[in-house]
Amino acid sequence: QVQLVESGGGLVQAGGSLRLSCAASGRTFTSSAVGWFRQAPGKEREFVAAIIWSGDMTHYADSVKGRFTISRDNAKNTVSLQMSSLKPEDTAVYYCAAGRTYVSRSPLSYDYWGQGTQVTVSS
Numbered sequence: 001q002v003q004l005v006e007s008g009g010g011l012v013q014a015g016g017s018l019r020l021s022c023a024a025s026g027r028t029f030t031s032s033a034v035g036w037f038r039q040a041p042g043k044e045r046e047f048v049a050a051i052i053w054s055g056d057m058t059h060y061a062d063s064v065k066g067r068f069t070i071s072r073d074n075a076k077n078t079v080s081l082q083m084s085s086l087k088p089e090d091t092a093v094y095y096c097a098a099g100r101t102y103v104s105r106s107p108l109s110y111d112y113w114g115q116g117t118q119v120t121v122s123s
């Protein structure tokens with residue numbers, strides 16, 4: 001069992017930066033890949049980024065590549081998402097997810113989800 005809690009969301013102007021954190025508890029977290037997803041009103045949940053358990057393999061959605069960076073600190077049981085050059089279209093609720101050993105872009109591949117944190121980017 002893994003419990004996930006996101007933090008760091010907020011309101012930021014276009015071009016600004018935010019750093020999201022996902023704090024985890026549960027002994028299987030350090031062996032799990034972790035993904036970040038987002039969901040805007042009226043839209044489906046979409047993949048943002050993912051990182052393998054060791055931290056040495058990452059994947060990004062094309063829409064955030066070069067602007068967002070995912071990282072993890074297994075000693076602290078945290079995964080971070082550094083977001084830069086934010087755009088209004090990045091506005092969404094951001095979720096972290098975990099549960100499998102492999103990285104996946106599909107939300108169906110993740111067993112555990114946090115409650116989400118709101119990111120709003122104003123133009």
